[in-house]
Amino acid sequence: MNRTPPAASAFALSRRAFARSLAFAGAALALVxxxxxxxxxxxxxxxxxxxxxxxxxxxxxLFVDHTGAATPYVSPAGMRSAEPLxxxxxxxxxxxxxxx
Amino acid sequence: xxxxxxxxxxxxxFAPTRFEAxxxxxxxxxxxxxxxxxAFVRLGGDWLxxxxxxxxxxFSVDGYxxxxxxxxxxxxxxxxxVRTPRYKADLAAHKQLFGKYRNPLTDxxxxxxxxxxxxxxxxxxxxxxxxxxxxxxxxxxxDCNTLETVGPWNFHGKYRSLTFTAHPKxxxxxxxxxxxxxxxxxxxxxxxxxxxxxxxxxxxxxxRFKVPYISMVHDIGLTExxxxxxxxxxxxxxxxxxxxxVHWGWDSTKPAYVxxxxxxxxxxxxxxxxxxxxxxxxxxxxxxxxxxxxxxAPIFDSNPFPFFPSVDGSAWDASKARAYIxxxxxxxxxxxxxxxxxxxxxxxxxxxxxxxxxxxxxxxRYAYTAYADRERKxxxxxxxxxxxxxxxxxxxxxxxTGKMNSYFAGDTHSLQEVCFVPRPNSTAEGxxxxxxxxxxxxxxxxxxxxxxxxxxxxxxxxxxILPFRSTAQVHGRWxxxxxxxxx
Numbered sequence: 099m100n101r102t103p104p105a106a107s108a109f110a111l112s113r114r115a116f117a118r119s120l121a122f123a124g125a126a127l128a129l130v131x132x133x134x135x136x137x138x139x140x141x142x143x144x145x146x147x148x149x150x151x152x153x154x155x156x157x158x159x160l161f162v163d164h165t166g167a168a169t170p171y172v173s174p175a176g177m178r179s180a181e182p183l184x185x186x187x188x189x190x191x192x193x194x195x196x197x198x
Numbered sequence: 199x200x201x202x203x204x205x206x207x208x209x210x211x212f213a214p215t216r217f218e219a220x221x222x223x224x225x226x227x228x229x230x231x232x233x234x235x236x237a238f239v240r241l242g243g244d245w246l247x248x249x250x251x252x253x254x255x256x257f258s259v260d261g262y263x264x265x266x267x268x269x270x271x272x273x274x275x276x277x278x279x280v281r282t283p284r285y286k287a288d289l290a291a292h293k294q295l296f297g298k299y300r301n302p303l304t305d306x307x308x309x310x311x312x313x314x315x316x317x318x319x320x321x322x323x324x325x326x327x328x329x330x331x332x333x334x335x336x337x338x339x340x341d342c343n344t345l346e347t348v349g350p351w352n353f354h355g356k357y358r359s360l361t362f363t364a365h366p367k368x369x370x371x372x373x374x375x376x377x378x379x380x381x382x383x384x385x386x387x388x389x390x391x392x393x394x395x396x397x398x399x400x401x402x403x404x405x406r407f408k409v410p411y412i413s414m415v416h417d418i419g420l421t422e423x424x425x426x427x428x429x430x431x432x433x434x435x436x437x438x439x440x441x442x443x444v445h446w447g448w449d450s451t452k453p454a455y456v457x458x459x460x461x462x463x464x465x466x467x468x469x470x471x472x473x474x475x476x477x478x479x480x481x482x483x484x485x486x487x488x489x490x491x492x493x494x495a496p497i498f499d500s501n502p503f504p505f506f507p508s509v510d511g512s513a514w515d516a517s518k519a520r521a522y523i524x525x526x527x528x529x530x531x532x533x534x535x536x537x538x539x540x541x542x543x544x545x546x547x548x549x550x551x552x553x554x555x556x557x558x559x560x561x562x563r564y565a566y567t568a569y570a571d572r573e574r575k576x577x578x579x580x581x582x583x584x585x586x587x588x589x590x591x592x593x594x595x596x597x598x599t600g601k602m603n604s605y606f607a608g609d610t611h612s613l614q615e616v617c618f619v620p621r622p623n624s625t626a627e628g629x630x631x632x633x634x635x636x637x638x639x640x641x642x643x644x645x646x647x648x649x650x651x652x653x654x655x656x657x658x659x660x661x662x663i664l665p666f667r668s669t670a671q672v673h674g675r676w677x678x679x680x681x682x683x684x685x
Contacts, residue, residue, distance in 0.1 A: 180612075180639040181582030182209035188516040189504045191587060194207035196256060196503060197550065197672060198588055198612050198637070 199292070205248050210582065211639050214245045215667055221275040224266075228660035230648065231631065232271040233622045236678035237342075238633050238646065239265045240614075241330055242671035243318040246285060247294035255299035255444050255505040260285055261317035262669045263330055263345055266646050266662060267684065273646075273662050277669065278345040280317040280330050280338060287312060299505075300334055300445030301438075302385070313350070319364035323677040324375055325399030327351070331364040333380070333416065342682040356401035359391035360384055364673070365480070367420035370556050373397035376425060376461070380415040386436050388412045392425065392459070407465035410455045414446060419484030419493040422559045426493045426528075427457035427468075428478035432506060447509040448501035450475050456537065458491055458528055471528050472535045477502055482523070482565045483553045491528040494542070494597065496521035496549035496567060520546035523565060523595060542597060545569060548589050550615035550673070554627050564628045565595040566651070568613045574606055581610035581639035588612035592632055592647075594654055605632065605654035607647060610640035618651060619676040628652060631659070633676060635668060644668035 149166030183191055200216075202208050243259025264277035279285055287309050288295055296314050297304025305314065315335035322329040322337065329337035329351060336357070339348035359379030366377035375395045382391040388411070394403035409415065409429050419426030431454065432446040439445070454476040459468045477498040484493045500518035507514065525540045551567035568589035576585045589612055592605040607613050613636050620630040628651055636645045646662035 177580060177640060177642070178578075178582040179211035179642045180584045180588075183207060183212060184578075184583040186207070188587075189514050190207075192503070192516070192519070193505050194256065195212065195670075196505075197548070197614065197670065198584070 200247055202245070202248055208245070208248075211637060211642060211667060212670075215669055216244065216246070218279065219264075219275065219277045219666070221664065224273045224275055225663040225665070226273065226660055227663060228648075228658060230268065230271045230273055230660045230662070234268040234619070234631075235270075235622075236676060236681070237265045237267045237684065238617065238619075238674060238676050239263065239321040239323075239328070240635065240668070240671040240674040241317075241319060241321045242669050243316065244279065244669040246279065247288050247292075250294045250297050251304065253444075253505070254297075255503070257318070257505075258296070258299045258316060259318055260288075261319075261330055261332065263321060263340060264668055264671075265342075265345060269679075269684075275662075275664060275668075276345050278347075280340070281347040282315055282317055282338065283313045284309075284316060298442065298444045300385075301443065303439045304442050318672060320673040321675050321677075322366065323675070323681040324366075324368065324395075325397060326681075326683060327399070328677070328682055331362060331366075333364045333414075334361055336360075337362050342677075343685045353393075353395055353399055353401050356404075357393060357395075358382075358404065359393075363415070363418070365417040367418065367558060368555075369420065370558050370560075371422075374402075376418070376420050378415070378418065378427075380409065381412065382406070386412060386434060386439070390415060390427070394461070403462075405459070405463070405465055407457075407459070407468050409457070410470060411452060413452075414479075416479050417481045417495075419481045419495070420559050421484045421486040421491060423461055423486040424484070424491050425459050425461060426481070426484050426491060427459070428481070428493075428495075429455040429457065430477045431475060431501065432477075433509060444506060446503075446506040448503075448506055449509045450500060450512075454478070456493070456526065456528065458530070469530070470535060471537045473526075473537060473539065475500055480549050480551060482551050483558060483560075483562055485559060485561055489530045491530065493526045493528070494565070495524065495526070496547055496551045497524045497526075497539075498549065502549065521549035522546055523551070523567075523597075543595060543600070543602065545602075547593065547595075548615070552616055552618050554618050554620065554630070556620060556625070557627050562627055563596060563598045564651075565597060566616045566618055566632055567593060567595070568616055568634070569593050571604065571606070575609045577609040577640065584612070584639070589614075592616045592634065592649070592654065594628070594632075594651060603654045605647075605649050605657070607636045608638070611636040611638050611645070613637075613647070614671050615674055617674050617676050622678075634674065635671060637667070637670075642667060 152163040152168045154161040154170045244262040246260045261280035267274045295306040295309045317330040317332045320331040328340045328342040336350040339351045359382035361379035378392045382389045392405045413429045414432040431452045433449045456471045481495040502519045504514040523542045527538045548568040571591045594603040616634040632651045644664045648660045649658045
């Protein structure tokens, strides 16, 4: 059965883990030059007939736009700046920040 | 070289800022009231070097004072570390030399005997001087224009306690300051020295008495006739310190005591009332009505601080670490040592509550504090998911009617302690502004909120924007131009 991928999705994959995976996926990416170009932060996607997925990072998470229509997202400095503590238990959070 | 990379909770908005700053003519959204001439001074902390021990208390953070100076509708910002002997020693060594919270036995031997205070709790303006306060040492004088550290202050040599509270009370009628030090004779001593200091900064009265057990006596209540002294379940001992622990542990078997002493009384006049397990870290106001003393405060059921763990090893209970505004009533004619407690509002609040200080010691109507309104939207996609953990509102709590008015800071914000600022030339209670700093987690910056205290629902009158994160504060105070010799 054919399934249409969502327009955009996020993966719990760190930038470092993604970079490691590139070593294995490099050959495949090389075959899709326009998609590879789009991964460069701040870069503009060149006009091309071939639309590949657009990859962005936000807070060390990988975001993929499967339509290929987006430009890579570059988050403003500080966005989601409370996130590093979001995963903490109530006790661990209060240990770190008694008066948020 | 300094390295914070292995501090998992010092990331993002919560990373140390590690710089000192001057911002002239700050960006403002709205219009700053032109009649405000003075400064909102905040004291908190910023780690110069990472803590030596992973399980240390965040209250060991190096003191950092910062000030929003208001004049003619313009606001300037300035921030400086408090240059304590500890700060200087760490900087010279390029590392953290000091160990756990108020436990010198965990320090590097090279700093033995050095004043280890961090001066990170409350700013004070008194007798024309600006001070930083931390309850483990004397006050430190600060130049109110440059925020440079002058050094410790002992009130012309007549203040004998080795420690000074972070919460002295200034009587609005007489201008006297009632203050005290606990563990006044040194580490692990159970003496409290209670002082009256005249408005020129001279000690006029000293009373020495003992507390039922050595504990954190963080704040007091002051009435026209009495001083109210809460003592609650934080315990300490030399054995704890020798075992390398933080100064305080929580003992749930300890009753909460409240001492009441006439302002002109002696040690023998202290009367101790006794109640169930509670933690009254901060007070709102107190008053004497005939033979009754009334204290109102945001009070916790149990230990509010997980970094001061239970002495019996039991787990910290978040459900009991919520503060509720309560009224304690003490009958001075009673034959027993009990007192009554009423919960005035069913919602829990930040225990950093304030009143209109002109009404200190008197009957009053309004209390102000921050709280978390979980019904309000929190934009976790822009701020990070702290839904339900941030104080997104300031409330004005009407103790006469039980009603509450609310100010909402925004869907990516968390509010630090509120401060009430009287409108110049007004006398009516509550006529003025509320002021406090909001952390904007989406923009990675701090914003000083100014709102009309009588119309909180209207939102802020002005918002002073800092283009960076200012250090987290513990307490902030407004000092008008008549209190300090501002340039």
